[in-house]
Amino acid sequence: MTSVLIVDDQVLIRAGLAALVRAAPGLEVAGEAATGEEAVELAARCRPDVVLMDIRLPGMSGIAALERILAEAAEPRPRVVMLTVFDLDQYVYAALRSGASGFLLKDTPPERLLAAVGLIAEGEMLFAPSVTRRLVEAFAPRTEPPAPADPARLAALTARETDVLHLVGHGLTNGEIAARLVVSVATVKTHLNRVMAKLGLASRAQAVVLAYESGLVRPGGDAPSPAGA
Structure with missing residues (x-):
């Protein structure tokens, strides 16, 4: 059973999401919160598998709550999914940068939202990798990193792990990376987890x-042939 924490300051939206989750097989509501502070407290107490959270909350923002959680x-x-009105939004970019597993538009049809919760619980992406790439390319050049990229951080990776990160940064799926590196999808997942x-x-x-902020991937560039191939 996948437990879901629902966070939204609008009562009707929160209640609607809760009813939807309760009616879905394999899902249960871990709790409901109206503020970022409540979300942090409930996440620590209930330990949900997935958090559905409005990106713009009064007081502590959804992004600040995400970072605390x-x-x-x-x-x-937990895997945190941000709920937003706009897809190409700098708030969404900031949320992904802070560790959100993805985002959903608030007008997403119920069946797609439930399918998304299932995917995210399994560690998959909620949307095509190309959408993530488009979002990053739109905002990464305008966003100042908190500190210069540390080459030593990427130096901890093996050559094959660097290949995988490079291809993930270019928006390739696990299946596409596996084909490019001539390995199994399970092997790609293992490298990515490492x-x-x-x-x-x-x-x-x-x-x-x-991958973008470290300079490993450049906006507009094509995915190169991996070094280990």
């Missing part, structure tokens, strides 16, 4: 952001 959570950390563990990343989307 991930920083304070025990492993396995990359995320070594770099302290909470989501695949965050790996895409890091």
